[in-house]
Amino acid sequence: MTAPLLRVEDLSKRFGGFTALDTINLEVAAGARLALIGPNGSGKSTLVNCLCGTLRNDTGRVHFDGAAVDGLTAHQRTRLGMARSFQLPRPFTSLTVAENLRIPLLYTVGVRRGHHVPHAEIVAREQELLGLVGLAEKAARLPRDLSQVEMRKLELARAMAAEPKLLIADEAMAGLSHAEVDDILRLLSRLNEAGITIILIEHIMRAVMSFSDRLVVLVAGRKIADGLPNDVVRNPEVERAYLGE
Amino acid sequence: MRSRTFLFAALVVAGLLFEGLRSLESEYLFFAGYVVLQYVVLATAWNILGGYTGYVNFGTAAFFALGAYTSVALGKLAPLPIPVFMLAGGVISGVVGLGMGYLTLRLRGVYFSIATLALAVVVQTLITNWDFVGGSRGAYTLRPALVPLLGSYVQYLFLVMLGLAVIALAVAHVIEGSRLGYGFATIRDDEAAAEASGVPTLRLKLVATTLSGALMGMAGAPLPYYVTYLDPASGFNLAYAVNSIAMPLIGGMTSWIGPLIGALLLGSVQQVATVSNWFGGHPEINLLIVGLLLILFVIGAPNGIVGLLGVETRRGARR
Numbered sequence: 001m002t003a004p005l006l007r008v009e010d011l012s013k014r015f016g017g018f019t020a021l022d023t024i025n026l027e028v029a030a031g032a033r034l035a036l037i038g039p040n041g042s043g044k045s046t047l048v049n050c051l052c053g054t055l056r057n058d059t060g061r062v063h064f065d066g067a068a069v070d071g072l073t074a075h076q077r078t079r080l081g082m083a084r085s086f087q088l089p090r091p092f093t094s095l096t097v098a099e100n101l102r103i104p105l106l107y108t109v110g111v112r113r114g115h116h117v118p119h120a121e122i123v124a125r126e127q128e129l130l131g132l133v134g135l136a137e138k139a140a141r142l143p144r145d146l147s148q149v150e151m152r153k154l155e156l157a158r159a160m161a162a163e164p165k166l167l168i169a170d171e172a173m174a175g176l177s178h179a180e181v182d183d184i185l186r187l188l189s190r191l192n193e194a195g196i197t198i199i200l201i202e203h204i205m206r207a208v209m210s211f212s213d214r215l216v217v218l219v220a221g222r223k224i225a226d227g228l229p230n231d232v233v234r235n236p237e238v239e240r241a242y243l244g245e
Numbered sequence: 246m247r248s249r250t251f252l253f254a255a256l257v258v259a260g261l262l263f264e265g266l267r268s269l270e271s272e273y274l275f276f277a278g279y280v281v282l283q284y285v286v287l288a289t290a291w292n293i294l295g296g297y298t299g300y301v302n303f304g305t306a307a308f309f310a311l312g313a314y315t316s317v318a319l320g321k322l323a324p325l326p327i328p329v330f331m332l333a334g335g336v337i338s339g340v341v342g343l344g345m346g347y348l349t350l351r352l353r354g355v356y357f358s359i360a361t362l363a364l365a366v367v368v369q370t371l372i373t374n375w376d377f378v379g380g381s382r383g384a385y386t387l388r389p390a391l392v393p394l395l396g397s398y399v400q401y402l403f404l405v406m407l408g409l410a411v412i413a414l415a416v417a418h419v420i421e422g423s424r425l426g427y428g429f430a431t432i433r434d435d436e437a438a439a440e441a442s443g444v445p446t447l448r449l450k451l452v453a454t455t456l457s458g459a460l461m462g463m464a465g466a467p468l469p470y471y472v473t474y475l476d477p478a479s480g481f482n483l484a485y486a487v488n489s490i491a492m493p494l495i496g497g498m499t500s501w502i503g504p505l506i507g508a509l510l511l512g513s514v515q516q517v518a519t520v521s522n523w524f525g526g527h528p529e530i531n532l533l534i535v536g537l538l539l540i541l542f543v544i545g546a547p548n549g550i551v552g553l554l555g556v557e558t559r560r561g562a563r564r
Contacts, residue, residue: 054437073447074440083441090438092431094499103431106424108443116424162443 003066005030005166005197011060013046020046022221033192035200035212043221044201045087048170052084053077065165079108083164087171089151091143097154098126098139104162133157133187149180168199173207181207251418255411263407275403279471281512282406283464288492288504289413290460294453296498299433304361305489307368308338308458310480312465317378317475327405327467334466335459342458346451369481383476386469402471413460417501491535495542497551506550511535
């Protein structure tokens, strides 16, 4: 049996007297399509922040690609191959769309290789990624000129530019139309087929059910269910959490 | 523009400026020009941290005065050339900048700015109580009336500051076109997103505070030989902090040319106001001019003159 790409052991996080995450255990195999759901305030984003190094977990351990990453900063984890998109798009507003992708190419891919990525390769890679997400014609524009769905595509493209092994998409489809959700799902599927492990944090159940091969449910900072999506949604505890007693 | 071309062009312009002023045979122009160039360096140095990374430093006077008092201290020990004092002042202020970065860069926004203000107060208190450099009484500096080749010492000081201005602008230009410049821009735009893209934000901020502090210290080092008497009130003058912020804000903060424009404009207006006896020649008139212009630009042109003119910035997009 191969080691999981991501292993979380007894991870807890408290904010003062509030327990945001309570002894979370999770293993994610390489190539998986895992969806993470839960009501608002259940700790999904806190978990993502702890995994990516934005927040420090109080207890527990995070192993990524065989190495403990607890003491590492966010940029060090990105360089190891853990990329994320943010719940609300956070583009670099003073940089063009293409330059937004240049940052991980310069600071992650270049550092990982141990030498600067040649300029011609950077430009080619930017064009390739922008073509993949349908933003090639907007390369020289500023993020403020993009629509909501384009902004989310830019967010995903920037995460992909870091050439990750694991992509954590935090509500990448929030506020999008039916067709736009399908657009993002197709993109995520293509990435997964290219070998990138995906953790999808999402409220849109249609997207969750059509995309994921495994579903984890968080409620009040605790993991209450973990399994095949069709089994998990019929779990009485999950029904109670979402629909009430 | 490539860095070497930029440096060559800057040196040519500097050479023409120096020879042009010499041909006018007015010592005052060198005297006033020194102050304007000093502000070109201070504004450019401030902009490396404040403009490129978005961390507003209110402590310019501390770094500037550290450079000036380094000259006073070293000058009492050995009569070294001004460029050596400038290097020493740059090292001292750079190290203080690095230390300040370590202590304060986990603070953001207004909290960081207040910490830099506190640094200025702490450094001023230490200098005021350090007798070796004159303490609160101040220190006199003797300067030679003439220097070889140039003749006038004021022209020599002007030339030294002109050289430093070229260096400061070249450093800013190199940063803008480099990987470091992209990293700085991401810190200004969104630090969390920068970290998520692999940018080592803390290390880059330390580079910015060190570079910025070092240039400010270098700008301060010749001051004792320019004024010949230095006390804490003049070394830590409010005008240094206010001007170094106002000049990039008025000129534009996203490009090396913004602080240059701001410093040339504001510095020149202040010098003209000083000698023209505007408003009865009150010494605070200079700060009034800065304040009024600052209000006008913040309301009417928040991206400064560079933004107002719609100048294309280095990355081809209009800000």
